[in-house]
Amino acid sequence: MSLPLPSTEGGGPVLADARQEGARRLWDAVLAQDETAARDAVLAAAESVGAESALLDVIGVVQRRVGAEWAADRLSVAQEHAATTINDRCVSALVRHPCAQAPPGPSAGHITVACVDGEWHGLPARLLSEVLRLRGWQVDHLGTLVPPPRLVAHLHRTGPAAVALSGSLATRLPAAHATIAACRAAGVPVFAGGSAFGEDGRYARMLGADAWAPDARGAADRLAAGPLPRPRPGHEPADHLPHLRDQEYTLVTRSAPQLVKAVVTGLTELLPAMRAYSAWQLQQTAQDIAHIVEFLGAALYVDDDDLFTGFICWTADILTARHVPANVLLPTLDLLGAELGDFPRATRLIRRGARELTDRPAPNSPAPEVHR
Known part of the structure; x- marks a missing residue:
């Protein structure tokens, strides 16, 4: 695999090289599902760059790469779970190592x-x-x-x-x-x-x-840098998120199962290929739609369009990586919008998500030039 490792913290070229080498060794071991080699890579890194850097600049860096490789469909779900388990066990091995003992003296808090x-x-x-x-x-x-x-x-x-x-x-x-x-x-x-x-x-x-x-x-x-101030009881705002007064979040989340069922039924009528889906395929489709409804609810809760559109674009990237046309999301959003036509904020979010999908560059096409 050719995905570059993310950059790590500073500390000079020697330490940077040691972190990169530790991350490369751990990545190779994780990819091979070799827990012994993974542990050895982490402990060797800890001895050269310190335990904290081994945790964050080796294990943390590799874990982020695991997520990126899964998203790009270069790791399966099983491989991703195995890699995460190995990284977690590497943490356990590291904290038992002499180089990872807490400093003597009074506690910082x-x-x-x-x-x-x-x-x-x-x-x-x-x-x-x-x-x-x-x-x-x-x-x-x-x-x-x-x-x-x-x-x-x-x-x-x-x-x-x-x-x-x-x-x-x-x-x-x-x-x-x-x-x-x-x-x-x-x-x-x-x-x-x-x-x-x-x-x-x-x-x-x-x-x-x-x-x-x-x-x-x-x-x-x-x-x-210093302790966080203690909260003062009774000083919380009475109406912390006033946009929730419209009850859209509550109503959408409560009706989520019905929304998912209605969208699956509508897609089956619109897309003839879905009529041949197995029970497992229909279940996976329903789960994907449920995630869309969940993110719609979260976006309604914080009243942020970008939360929903970001998830929709991320989902489109995941589908594209798995050779599924991302435009299948458009009829999904249309059907969801039809079910929620009486909810102004939800309708706005769904329309914005559909617009973001429509405006996305086609796969493998150059990104549009930005003039400043």
């Missing part, structure tokens, strides 16, 4: 790290936990699928300085909002991170998080 409820991408939160531990923090790593009541009970029992909340799935933003509000009501500030909160952290700020960082290194640096 107490942090709870958890994923948004419903989030199953646990590796980013684990990498953050280990980086914080290396920097002297006492860390409670709660992992994935943490319901807000369980998280809040833990906060009351342990009293951390902050909660670091990790999210990769934008469809879980409403759940993230509930978690942030619950933590703040318990008097604990929230540090949000992960791609779910937007490249610039816009959704973290919108949903009331006290701080945001684009990655684990940035989060650790911000926490080292």
Whole structure:
């Protein structure tokens, strides 16, 4: 495979070369599903560049490449899962190594790290936990699928300085909002991170998080700069997201199963080839439509067109990589729009998504020239 490895952090050409070499060795081992070679690559990198860099600039870099290769249809779902498991086990091997022991002396503070409820991408939160531990923090790593009541009970029992909340799935933003509000009501500030909160952290700020960082290194640096202020109970705005008054988010999410069924039925009538689909193929189609409805709901929740159109364009890229014509999304959006014709914001989002699809360059055609 020829996909270049993403660049890693600075530190001079020697360290940069060592990070790149470590990432290449780990990638080769992950691709071969050779857990022993993967562990050896990570431990060798840790001895040359340090444990934190091995976590973020070797394991983290390779994990991002795994996602990119899956999206490009160069890794199967099974290969992606196997690679993620190997990377997670490499973290376990690294944290037991002598070079990855926390520094002696008093703790830098107490942090709870958890994923948004419903989030199953646990590796980013684990990498953050280990980086914080290396920097002297006492860390409670709660992992994935943490319901807000369980998280809040833990906060009351342990009293951390902050909660670091990790999210990769934008469809879980409403759940993230509930978690942030619950933590703040318990008097604990929230540090949000992960791609779910937007490249610039816009959704973290919108949903009331006290701080945001684009990655684990940035989060650790911000926490080292000083404590986050404790929330003051009773000072939350009464109507934090006024656009939700129209009830579109609630009505769309509640009717999601009916919407999916109606769109599948409509597509079967429009596209004769679907009438020969197996039960498994129809199930996969329904799941794909359900994802579109989920992202529509999330976009309605934060009132952001770009969240929905970005997902639609990403889906088009995934379909194209798998040799499925992306324009199959257009009748899907048309049917969904017909079902939601009485919902102005949903209609706007669907029309914008269809327009973005129509304006996309054809596969293998040059991108349009931009004049500045």
